[in-house]
Amino acid sequence: MSDLRNKSVLVVDDNQGMLRAMTRVLSKEGMRVTGVSDPTVVVSKLMESETRFDLVITDLRMPMFSGRGVLALASALPELPVIIITAFGGPDAEAQAIRLGAFAFLEKPVAAAELIDVVKRALAPPPLIPEG
Amino acid sequence: MRSKILATVAAIALAIALGVLDYLTGREWAISAFYLLPTCIAAWVAGRWTGFAVGALCASAWFISDMLNGATYQSPLIPIWNAIMLFVFFLVVVWLLTAFRTSHYYLEQTVERRTAALRAEIEERKRLEHSKIQAERLALVGSMAAQVAHEIRNPLGSISLNLDLIGGELDAAANADARSFEECRVLLREMRSQVVRIHQVLQEYLQFGRMPKSERATLSLKGLFEEKLSFLQPLLNDKHVHLRKAFDADLPPVLGDPEQLWEAFLNVIRNAVDAMPDGGNLTVNTKKNGTKALVSISDDGRGMTSEEARNLFVPFFTTKSDGTGLGLAHAQQIVNEHGGKIDCTTSLGKGSTFSIELPFAVGCVT
Numbered sequence: 001m002s003d004l005r006n007k008s009v010l011v012v013d014d015n016q017g018m019l020r021a022m023t024r025v026l027s028k029e030g031m032r033v034t035g036v037s038d039p040t041v042v043v044s045k046l047m048e049s050e051t052r053f054d055l056v057i058t059d060l061r062m063p064m065f066s067g068r069g070v071l072a073l074a075s076a077l078p079e080l081p082v083i084i085i086t087a088f089g090g091p092d093a094e095a096q097a098i099r100l101g102a103f104a105f106l107e108k109p110v111a112a113a114e115l116i117d118v119v120k121r122a123l124a125p126p127p128l129i130p131e132g
Numbered sequence: 133m134r135s136k137i138l139a140t141v142a143a144i145a146l147a148i149a150l151g152v153l154d155y156l157t158g159r160e161w162a163i164s165a166f167y168l169l170p171t172c173i174a175a176w177v178a179g180r181w182t183g184f185a186v187g188a189l190c191a192s193a194w195f196i197s198d199m200l201n202g203a204t205y206q207s208p209l210i211p212i213w214n215a216i217m218l219f220v221f222f223l224v225v226v227w228l229l230t231a232f233r234t235s236h237y238y239l240e241q242t243v244e245r246r247t248a249a250l251r252a253e254i255e256e257r258k259r260l261e262h263s264k265i266q267a268e269r270l271a272l273v274g275s276m277a278a279q280v281a282h283e284i285r286n287p288l289g290s291i292s293l294n295l296d297l298i299g300g301e302l303d304a305a306a307n308a309d310a311r312s313f314e315e316c317r318v319l320l321r322e323m324r325s326q327v328v329r330i331h332q333v334l335q336e337y338l339q340f341g342r343m344p345k346s347e348r349a350t351l352s353l354k355g356l357f358e359e360k361l362s363f364l365q366p367l368l369n370d371k372h373v374h375l376r377k378a379f380d381a382d383l384p385p386v387l388g389d390p391e392q393l394w395e396a397f398l399n400v401i402r403n404a405v406d407a408m409p410d411g412g413n414l415t416v417n418t419k420k421n422g423t424k425a426l427v428s429i430s431d432d433g434r435g436m437t438s439e440e441a442r443n444l445f446v447p448f449f450t451t452k453s454d455g456t457g458l459g460l461a462h463a464q465q466i467v468n469e470h471g472g473k474i475d476c477t478t479s480l481g482k483g484s485t486f487s488i489e490l491p492f493a494v495g496c497v498t
Contacts, residue, residue, distance in 0.1 A: 015453060017290035017325065024294075110293070113296065
């Protein structure tokens with residue numbers, strides 16, 4: 001498991017309460033959290049921000065710009081894992097999210113320990129492939 | 133089958149009886165037209181061939197009674213010719229009668245068959261209509277359930293994470309850290325606000341699901357707005373929204389439930405205020421429009437796209453992150469219940485105007 005301290009994460013959720021709670025949980029782990037409740041500014045955050053994000057956590061169903069849009073955007077940036085966390089769960093949505101390249105798919109409500117565990121796995125360095 | 137045999141026997145007996153009567157009455161009394169009766173009975177009840185047979189019997193009965201009466205003709209062939217003519221006449225009558233009977237029978241059959249088909253179709257339509265309504269209800273319940281799940285899972289997600297955080301803070305508080313207690317208070321406040329949110333969402337859904345029975349009275353729209361808008365003033369000040377009012381003092385009263393109507397107006401006003409996140413002007417007007425009262429609620433906010441305008445009153449359609457998409461649908465439901473209608477004109481970037489028409493109370497139109 002990797003160390004989360006000073007890792008930078010972009011959290012996107014149009015539900016303010018959920019955004020604040022996730023921000024608190026991740027900040028307590030020492031992460032640098034940028035919370036965004038307006039999904040339309042995700043483009044500028046990802047493309048123009050000084051910060052280079054190590055991870056994106058996004059809601060799936062939001063007005064104007066959905067989590068699928070965030071996912072498509074993030075897929076343009078290689079090695080940027082995306083975790084989907086949604087209130088609209090279900091096997092179809094999960095399969096679609098994973099197919100679109102999401103690292104993990106979580107359904108609300110999620111426990112803090114589970115969230116941290118998934119974040120750690122997303123940020124873990126890729127396993128060394130033995131030569132030969 | 134039994135009735136056919138009975139009718140045939142009766143027709144034969146009648147033909148013989150007529151033959152005897154013909155013989156007894158002598159040649160002067162013409163009763164040969166009565167032979168039609170057994171022929172027709174046999175043809176109608178037992179069918180064409182029986183009719184022919186009875187017709188032949190009647191012609192024979194006539195011929196025999198004529199011979200027994202000792203009739204003399206110029207040629208012995210004349211009575212035979214007369215009997216054949218009578219038989220041919222019977223043949224034609226039987227033919228026509230049975231043809232009429234067959235077509236009558238087919239017509240009856242067709243009417244019966246078509247009536248049955250029509251009945252079956254009506255039943256089928258009723259069944260389809262019923263299952264369509266059922267399917268629509270199920271679809272609405274399904275989409276409502278999905279929406280409720282979404283609305284509730286969001287605050288629950290926040291509460292769940294905050295509970296975990298409180299757990300962590302309480303562990304830290306074992307070391308009697310005052311900062312942890314303060315942190316716990318913040319988290320509890322956060323959870324309280326999320327519980328309030330859940331409560332609000334459930335209230336909105338319940339209100340939409342079952343409209344309470346309205347208690348209608350004649351009411352002045354001016355009075356209703358003057359009373360209720362004053363309560364809104366602090367919220368409007370807070371949002372930097374300037375309220376302009378123009379009420380027609382001579383407007384006749386409308387018949388309506390003041391609480392429900394205010395609920396409808398309030399949903400429209402909320403929508404207008406939300407469309408002006410940086411403040412602006414909210415205009416509320418009432419005026420007479422023919423036999424209706426016209427309420428206009430306008431904002432100079434961001435307006436709507438054509439897609440947003442099209443879906444404005446569709447339940448669950450929303451562009452707001454904390455909206456249930458039921459506010460305007462509920463407003464429309466209330467206005468329709470009051471025999472009125474609600475419309476919206478909008479211009480992207482310039483604002484929107486909602487027009488609500490309500491009929492005047494009966495006898496109040498001047």
